[in-house]
Amino acid sequence: MRVSGVVIGRGFHWEQKRDLTYSGTMILRRTHTSSVLINAIKAEEYLKSVISSEMNVGAPLEYLKAHAIISRSWLMRIISATEPRMSEHISEPGRVLSYTQSDRHRLYDVCCDDHCQRYQGISAINSRVDDAVALTRGLVLTDADGRIADARFSKCCGGHTELFSTAWHDTDYSYLPAQEDPWCNPAILTDSERVALRHCLKDYDCDTDYYRWHVHVPASLIERNLREIYGQSIGSITTLEAEERGPSGRIRVLRVHGTDGVVTIGKELAIRRLLSESHLYSSAFTVTPTQDGFELHGRGWGHGVGLCQTGAALMAIRGHSAADILNFYYPVTNITSLYD
Ligand SMILES: [Zn+2]
Ligand SMILES: [Zn+2]
Numbered sequence: 001m002r003v004s005g006v007v008i009g010r011g012f013h014w015e016q017k018r019d020l021t022y023s024g025t026m027i028l029r030r031t032h033t034s035s036v037l038i039n040a041i042k043a044e045e046y047l048k049s050v051i052s053s054e055m056n057v058g059a060p061l062e063y064l065k066a067h068a069i070i071s072r073s074w075l076m077r078i079i080s081a082t083e084p085r086m087s088e089h090i091s092e093p094g095r096v097l098s099y100t101q102s103d104r105h106r107l108y109d110v111c112c113d114d115h116c117q118r119y120q121g122i123s124a125i126n127s128r129v130d131d132a133v134a135l136t137r138g139l140v141l142t143d144a145d146g147r148i149a150d151a152r153f154s155k156c157c158g159g160h161t162e163l164f165s166t167a168w169h170d171t172d173y174s175y176l177p178a179q180e181d182p183w184c185n186p187a188i189l190t191d192s193e194r195v196a197l198r199h200c201l202k203d204y205d206c207d208t209d210y211y212r213w214h215v216h217v218p219a220s221l222i223e224r225n226l227r228e229i230y231g232q233s234i235g236s237i238t239t240l241e242a243e244e245r246g247p248s249g250r251i252r253v254l255r256v257h258g259t260d261g262v263v264t265i266g267k268e269l270a271i272r273r274l275l276s277e278s279h280l281y282s283s284a285f286t287v288t289p290t291q292d293g294f295e296l297h298g299r300g301w302g303h304g305v306g307l308c309q310t311g312a313a314l315m316a317i318r319g320h321s322a323a324d325i326l327n328f329y330y331p332v333t334n335i336t337s338l339y340d
Helices: 043-054 061-080 127-135 191-198 219-230 268-274 309-317 322-329
Strands: 002-008 016-021 025-030 035-040 087-092 095-100 139-142 213-218 237-245 251-258 261-266 285-289 293-298 334-337
Touching: 043 061, 043 127, 061 127, 061 139, 061 309, 061 322, 095 268, 191 309, 213 219, 219 237, 219 251, 219 261, 219 268, 219 293, 237 285, 251 268, 261 268, 309 322
Parallel strands: 095 261
Antiparallel strands: 002 016, 025 035, 087 095, 139 334, 213 293, 237 251, 251 261, 285 293
């Protein structure tokens, strides 16, 4: 079935509409406020779409296999729901603390966008994607106790991965360490690797250099977002100050000073939401005041926890296997078959 005008990248800087084709069964559910189109599909078929939506299908097979294993792990954790999903939304005068580990959806298991995993239909699936899913059929990452690992991933860590607790609740996992990642640094790329890397990522994922970036944020935008998103008014914004940072440099708690008060805001996604029309690339930045706002010099795209898609792509380009890639980004895990 072909569906016109599906919004992808919702709420992010690359949001756009695409016409997408789906297999499986389509179910139209009406609620009292809207209609929802639900696609019922087998898990392994779902994964083929995810692999071809998260990455360019020209990527090396070992990269696609690594992603198939972590995307399957993520899916199986969500639908088996062995742990409660933690979220917190506190907005009181002077303090905002907001994060969502992963919302349960009410009418369906997973949504089609970055909130869960990108799922953009079947058009991009090719034989390499078929192979990547078939060759890893039923394989998931498990932790030392045999539980399916929470295999987080982001687009570019910026040279250092981040702890789970910087983005979500105050727990850390031994298989999600904060460690240096030499693989996503564009300075180490040869010319041919730079071309190969572009064949690993979607065109809208290489629009800019996410390893290091800078943006200008007007103070008026921060004042508006504070008021409209978080219900806080502290006058004209004067200073942005990192109160707590994670090991990658991502700010966990940001202190915002205004002429009429101070607000602290966390965690990383809430900070990114505050400082952009959509979402800032990451919360790993330093601040330089300008006449009408702030110049932010930052690193990375996304929360930086777990696998760095850009770094993993270069590992595969340089001949590393899916197991090598997963072993680097998720140490002390095992690759386990769900069917054993
Ligand atoms: Zn979702
Ligand atoms: Zn990285």
